[in-house]
Amino acid sequence: MNKLVIGNLVHRPLRSLISVFAVAIEVIMILSIAAIMFGMLNGQKVRTSGIGADMITHPGAASNLIGVSGAAASIKVADVLKTLPHVTVAAPINIKLSSGATLENIYGIDFKSYDALRPFTFVSGGPFQGADDAIIDDFEAAKGKKVGDSIEILSHKFRISGVVEHGKGGRKFIPIDTMGQLIGTEGKASGFYLKLDDPKNSDVVKAEIHATPGMEQYDVQTMDELLSSLAPDKLPLFNVGLRTVIGIAIIIGFLVIFQSMYTAVMERTREIGILKSLGASKAAIVGVVIRESGLLAICGTALGIAATFGIRAALHAKFPTMDFELTGRWISIATILSLAGAFFGALYPALKAASKDPIEALAYE
Template sequence: MNKLVVGNLVHRPLRSVISAFAVAIEVIMILSITAILMGKLNGFKDRTNGIGMDMFVRPSTTNNFIGMSPAGASIKVADIIAKIPHVAVAAPVNIQITSSFDNIYGIDFQSYDALLPFVFQKGGPFQGPYDIIVDDYIGAGKNIGDSIKVIDHTFRICGIVNHGKGGRKFIPIDTMGKITFTEGKATAFYLRTETPPKYEDQVKQDILATPGMQSYNVVKTQEYLNAMTPDTLTPAFNIGLEVVIGIAVVIGFLVIFQSMYTAVMERTREIGILKSMGASRTYIVAIVLSETGLLAACGIILGIGASFALSGVLNAKFPTLDFVINIPYVWKAIVIAFAGALLGAFYPALKAARKDPIDALSYE
């Protein structure tokens, strides 16, 4: 049977290649959208972990995407939090997201650096109100003293640091307040506690017990990141993924269906000969499904290889894109593509098995 299956596919190389490419496109579509969406989410988690905070405090009006809500808390709240027992550092941040979804962090350098020190590749801290610190991705090919435009204002690069400290661009928090009309305001306060997580619960209770702080949200960083999943973060993720998977399955199904149906019609006499020699319906179905399985396997391998190659190219060319292939979704893509291909071949296989050998042998 194996020789017959391979021979049938080799005898029609163009159709076999197109069918395999259809399955490959199906796999690439699934892995690409998950690479973008999951990559962004995992990249956000990694950069948040790199800040060095154990907890953060934010106004109750701030949503889960810190920076998507306006800065609504007074910077002076940081001084109040810093006096809470077992709080080692309280750093105010004013985060703004631009129209291009670029996170700009307005920070008090001394307190933010105290959470977990910046690792400078070039330059150093702010020297003036319009200085900016950028990470090594944004600063690639740039030098200290170069100009960069942020929020319609020109800043001088004073430092280039290792990536992974929350944002990719940092400016003085006072300057952020002036240019965004949020002077003296902060989006949130990042905390580092003594010997974490030993005092986190106590610190949370003490903050909420402080007069004027009852309406604030006090969140442990690890709990916050654990809750950042596609299901809890945004229903749009799953909806988008289901739409792409649906489109991909339809493409794979139709191409395999057309390919196998045409192959069955072209091999009517061959099927008649096999049945006249005693081949059972099960044997005929097994041949068609085996051909489909081999095509699907080739397409899946091609699709996975192309997806990883695409990931490598995009990460090299656009390092801030966070295009990362998610391994669990690789297995899901394999199952979905394989199942879709077999489903597309099922009817042609049954049609082949139902052919009458007398009619098939007389077919021209």
């Protein structure tokens, strides 16, 4: 029976290859969309945790995704926050979501206060020397940039004054005053990162902020609360997008296997009649078809996983800053879904083959 399974697949090589590639595409779609979406989300969480702040506060109308919100607060609010008990550093930020060559957050910062949260680790160069200076991280520098080079940010030319280790919020930093001039928010900030004398005093600081005139409606979160909000369950559209793509991928794999196995059964009506006349049971006939689809699915899954690793390598070479998180968990999920899709895609053709009358099958031309 195993020889028969392999012989059936080899007899129609083009159809078998198409089925294998269809399953591979299904696996690539599942793994790639999960790797990109979770990579972006988890990468942002890691960089946010590396800022070194204990709390963040911003006007209540702003989104937790600060980059997509306007700069609604005066930078001078930082001076007020610094006077509150238990607050040791208040760093204003103006973050702009840029959709240039890639989608990224550009950080407008006051270098002194932002560096006080957790000092930058410079690989080369140093802090801003002028209004048109920029700092980039080592991932961004891997694109071939170095200190002294020119870089375009928000359609404006900057000189790279320093390269720092990654994981400090963004990948590109410019002076907050320059950011305000470029996007028309002079003297404004998106929010404020706070460093406390002791993180245990966060509830006290939150109450102090809300008791400050003009800041009653400010949103105040600890960094743990902010990081917990950057999760799929807290981002409904994240799960919708992920499930939609996975659903489409499963349907593609199911339909291709179904079509391939159904066509194979129709073409082998006489062969099935011979097998049944020789005493093959219905279970044996079903087993042949299921094994054929299973072999196609296994080959397609292996090809899809290998191709996804190739895609990751190519993307990292082309876009060093891109987060592509390919995990064992999602490889397992993709494998299970592709094999399940192949099984159910072959089930009806297998049952149809097993139900054929041997006399009629032998008479089939």
